Amino acid sequence: MKSLARMVLAILVSVMLPAASSADVRLLDAVLKRDKNAVQQLLKNHVDVNAAQPDGSTALMLAAERNDVEIADLLIRARAKVNATNEYGGTALSVACAGGNLALIRLLLDAHADPNAPLRSGETPLMTAVDNGNRDAASLLLDHGADVNARETNGGQTALMWAAANRSPDIVRLLVDHGADPRARSKRGFTPLLFASQQGDVQSGRLLLQAGVDVNDRSSTDRKTALMVAAASGNRAFSVFLLEKGANPDLSDDGGFTALHYAASDKDGADIVRALLMHGAHPNLRTTRDSREYVYAGVNLTGATPLFLAASRGHVETVRALVAGGADPFITTDNGTAPLHVATWGGSPYFRDWTEDEKKNLFDITKLLVELGSNVNSVGEHGWTALHGAAYKGVDGVVRFLVEHGARMEVFDEYGQTPLSIANAVITVGSKDAYYQSSRVVRKSTSDLLLKLGARPLSQSGVQILDLFYKQP
Known part of the structure; x- marks a missing residue:
């Protein structure tokens, strides 16, 4: 996942913008220069500690971007608003989580920074920490009341989905232990297991199954199973893991495509095809409609077998594996x-x-x-x-x-x-x-x-x- 906090906030506050004419920019400038003495002197002179750039970024946010714990502490003691937001909804805490400085995150949380304050995208500090792979920061946020099941607004994804997508099993375990819903679905119907399948993260997959997720978990939109996603992504180890846990290789998505169809379409899918056949996959199941995912000009894929797809892609080893596994070379499309x-x-x-x-x-x-x-x-x-x-x-x-x-x-x-x-x-x-x-x-x-x-x-x-x-x- 690409955290908006990392992509936008860190860039946004790293460059000093011209302040509004009524704002005193001296403190902002001193923070950007990491001039602790100047900051102390300005605070003694009662400069406005909450003066902001035109985008709403305050001195505390700039200190967080600079990972400057000492200056951040000075600003907080001078009653800087820890939950002030800029135009992206970013707070000092969200910026700190993007930077990953645990001491700074702890300082802000101890000063009552809101662990659930979202960016305009809905991304929470917990999601940002998870996206950075920062387990300690995620744990600290959870201990301070972070909502483990909060969702960002674009894709409807949760922190657990991000952890699974980032191949972070230690964070997956942490989130599940703190009540993360392992069956939650994104807007496109993906669950954490489907994200783990896509990335081939067997450790996270095992944790999610232990948390009670069905091994035949499907997307709620196109009905793809975790096994189909793993096969389509070329993740042999994850495919075998699911098969050994009882995944049904003959389930089909809403177009009649099975895991074997997806594996046969992948240029490196021969080993997955063999694994599927070894675990009882039917080699001659046919699709039930054409597919937008496969562009074959002039050829309607309704009725295509895995062998048809492998042959059409020039995957000779896969064709041989399918034939050895009982595929009928004479079955045509509709x-x-x-x-x-x-x-x-x-x-x-x-x-x-x-x-x-x-x-x-x-x-x-x-x-x-x-x-x-x-x-x-x-x-x-x-x-x-x-x-x-x-x-x-x-x-x-x-x-x-x-x-x-x-x-x-x-x-x-x-x-x-x-x-x-x-x-x-x-x-x-x-x-x-x-x-x-x-x-x-x-x-x-x-x-x-x-x-x-x-x-x-x-x-x-x-x-x-x-x-x-x-x-x-």
Whole structure:
């Protein structure tokens, strides 16, 4: 978490601003310069101890920002208002908590500083201390009455959520021991366990389960479980921890995505996939709707399996793990797109070109799926075959492999395109959707390869070309 107290207050009070014309700036200036003698003399002369900068920052706040306990003590003895606020709602205590000086925090609390005075964002001194990882300061604030379950206003998060998000198990234990609600939810439905899952903090996760949190704890918005969050974040140790504690690997979120789907989508997710399968995850569960989290131009993900997602991302080790675990390579999406189709072009044709290593992964996945019996001439969404996709991305090794294994080169998609016309980036007369017919890249090597392998030249292929957009290669 990024504490507003740290990001704003420390910066705000570190620079002396011009004071209002009616204010006596001498004390403020002396505090900024850490001139103790000048401060003492000014206080003896009864200068206004609560004079403030235009933003409301007082001498005591400036002393807190400077971590100057001695000057802060002088100001408090001179009856400085310990709970004065600046325009951000910041107090001397919130500034001190941002700085982390325990002696200064204790001094202010002993002077009756309000431990629950929030910034305008709702962030309390306790949250600031927690965000700094300062357990001693957090403990001191709690001993002086800090509200352990207070929430900031932006995300509705608590100090316990911040501790879990910051991988601070010692503070998690402290807060739970002081009555922090381990089941509280942020505005987006996250609980402390979900934050810990996201960060892979097993120690905090264990403490939260011991506090009574359900191992299958879900977000109240999209229904993601802690296991899904851990898998999506690439946190293998946390995923295994949850599985060993009885987490159900087959629960799905509101889009039908399971932990296995999320792990399969992660480039380093093969080990998590194996762990999930070892703990009984069903390898062939299908999504129930498309997902905004995964951008596959032109492909609707409704009905996608974990294998489909892994193949579309070029995650060869994950594909192998899924196949070894019983994944069916022939299951298509609801629109008929098979793992083989997306394996040849890696999901979206509108992403960057693949590196040579990535092309090799796509080749290896394509080869594996064909060897398992996938139909090289099956037709998916928009009438594309695997060869259309390989031609689009210019993955020549895959193009050659498919043709050598029987892929037909004269197949038209629903826009009237063949693999060769796609490789030449032409626009067809029969285009029904310009989005899928524009921004193409000419793949000259792929075009030459297809012709060498026996594809009919475009002039003889029957492709109806808009001459305005086409130039004979």
